[in-house]
Amino acid sequence: MTPAAAPAPPARPPSPADVGIRHVRYEWCWSCVIATVRVQSRAYPTASRRERWLRGLPYSLLALLLGPWGVPWGPVGTTRAVWLNLTGGVDADAPFGPPGG
Numbered sequence: 001m002t003p004a005a006a007p008a009p010p011a012r013p014p015s016p017a018d019v020g021i022r023h024v025r026y027e028w029c030w031s032c033v034i035a036t037v038r039v040q041s042r043a044y045p046t047a048s049r050r051e052r053w054l055r056g057l058p059y060s061l062l063a064l065l066l067g068p069w070g071v072p073w074g075p076v077g078t079t080r081a082v083w084l085n086l087t088g089g090v091d092a093d094a095p096f097g098p099p100g101g
Helices: 049-066 073-086
Strands: 022-025 027-032 035-040 044-046
Touching: 022 049, 027 049, 027 073, 035 073, 044 049, 049 073
Parallel strands: none
Antiparallel strands: 022 044, 027 035
8 A cells, every 4th residue: 555645835915016916006186275284195015007097096186176276386296196106006026225225
């Protein structure tokens, strides 16, 4: 009689990087006459460019409603937030700078 083969170890579940999921943050801003504050959302796991664009729409609308009322940085911050959101958000998985720098 031959010994039975040992069962294979359980397969490791795929990580988000293996599946192609990116964690993305979105930006919005609010302004009050002389003060403009830029805010980033929590990181959302997203799988496609379309999903990133759709998730960014509410943050773009929020920025358009609350952002342009500050002088002089309200319109600048609003434009930046809307542009970032409509181009897919800010990649939260990216490193914060060059290695060793």
